[in-house]
Amino acid sequence: MRIPYIAANWKMNMIANTGLLPEQEYADAIIATLTGLGDTPAEVSVFCPYTHLTLMGEMSENQFNVGAQNMSGTPCGAYTGDVNADILQDVGIDHVLLGHSECRKYHNETDSQITQKLGVAMNRGMYAVVCIGETDAQNQAGHTYDVLQNQLRVALDNDVSPERLVIAYEPLWAIGTGRLPRTDDISDIHTHIRTFLGDTYGMDFSDTVRIIYGGSVTADNASEILALSDVDGVLVGGASLHSDTFCQILSAVGT
Ligand code: PGA
Numbered sequence: 001m002r003i004p005y006i007a008a009n010w011k012m013n014m015i016a017n018t019g020l021l022p023e024q025e026y027a028d029a030i031i032a033t034l035t036g037l038g039d040t041p042a043e044v045s046v047f048c049p050y051t052h053l054t055l056m057g058e059m060s061e062n063q064f065n066v067g068a069q070n071m072s073g074t075p076c077g078a079y080t081g082d083v084n085a086d087i088l089q090d091v092g093i094d095h096v097l098l099g100h101s102e103c104r105k106y107h108n109e110t111d112s113q114i115t116q117k118l119g120v121a122m123n124r125g126m127y128a129v130v131c132i133g134e135t136d137a138q139n140q141a142g143h144t145y146d147v148l149q150n151q152l153r154v155a156l157d158n159d160v161s162p163e164r165l166v167i168a169y170e171p172l173w174a175i176g177t178g179r180l181p182r183t184d185d186i187s188d189i190h191t192h193i194r195t196f197l198g199d200t201y202g203m204d205f206s207d208t209v210r211i212i213y214g215g216s217v218t219a220d221n222a223s224e225i226l227a228l229s230d231v232d233g234v235l236v237g238g239a240s241l242h243s244d245t246f247c248q249i250l251s252a253v254g255t
Helices: 022-036 050-059 085-090 101-106 111-123 136-140 144-155 183-201 203-208 222-226 243-254
Strands: 005-009 043-047 065-068 095-098 127-132 165-169 210-214 233-236
Touching: 005 165, 005 210, 005 243, 022 043, 022 050, 022 243, 043 095, 050 065, 065 127, 095 111, 111 127, 111 144, 127 144, 136 144, 144 183, 165 183, 183 203, 183 210, 183 222, 222 233, 222 243, 233 243
Parallel strands: 005 043, 005 233, 043 065, 065 095, 095 127, 127 165, 165 210, 210 233
Antiparallel strands: none
C-alpha cells in the first residue's frame, strides 16, 4: 500500500510572522492534524530553507520529515554557496527535493545534474522527491508524455530504491498560477507515468513508487486531487506557507 505523501515547499519564504514562534505553531499543527487522522496513514515532508532545517527538525518530533529544497551532487570542496549530502546528513537531514522547475530555471539545472544528485541521494540512503513537468508550450504542442518520459529516463538512470523515491508531477504552467490541469488530465498523466515506470523498471518499482501532483494545490481542490487514481499525494507551494491551509490539505487525506 502506498501511503499518501503530503509535502510543503516553502521555497524562499519564511512562515508568516504572526506569532512569536510560528515554526513551532506550524510543527504543532501538523502533528495535531496527523493525530486527528487517526488510523488513516499519511507521510508529511516540509521542505524549508537550509537555515530552518535544524529548527524544524527538532520541532518535528520525528512525526514528519524535514527536507532541503535542493542539494549539490558533488563531494565537499570549493563550491561557494552550495550544500551537499554530507552537510545535510551531518545535521540529520535525509530528505531532499530535487529537480524543482525553479531550480532548473533559475540555476540552469540540467537533467544530468539531477541524475547525479539522485544518485548521491540513493547511495547515501536519503529520500528524494524528484520533480518533473512540462511547459505550457510543450503541453499545447501535445508533447507532455514525451517530456515527462525523457525527464524520468534521465533522472532514473541510477540504482533507485522505489521506497525512497517520490515523483512529483508539476506542470510548470500550473505552479503559482492558480491554473490547474483538468482533473481527468491529472489522472491520465499519473496513470501514464506509472505505466511507463512499470514498462521500464518493472511492476514492483511502479507499484511502490509514489507519484504526487504539484501546482496550485489549495485547501479547496486538495480533496478532489487526492481522490484521483494514481495520485499518491500533493506537493504544495503557496498554500503551505500557512499552517491552517497546509493542514486543511493534509486533512483531505482522510476524506
Ligand atoms: P504552488 O507551488 O503550490 O505555489 O503552485 C508548487 C511548487 O512549486 O512546488
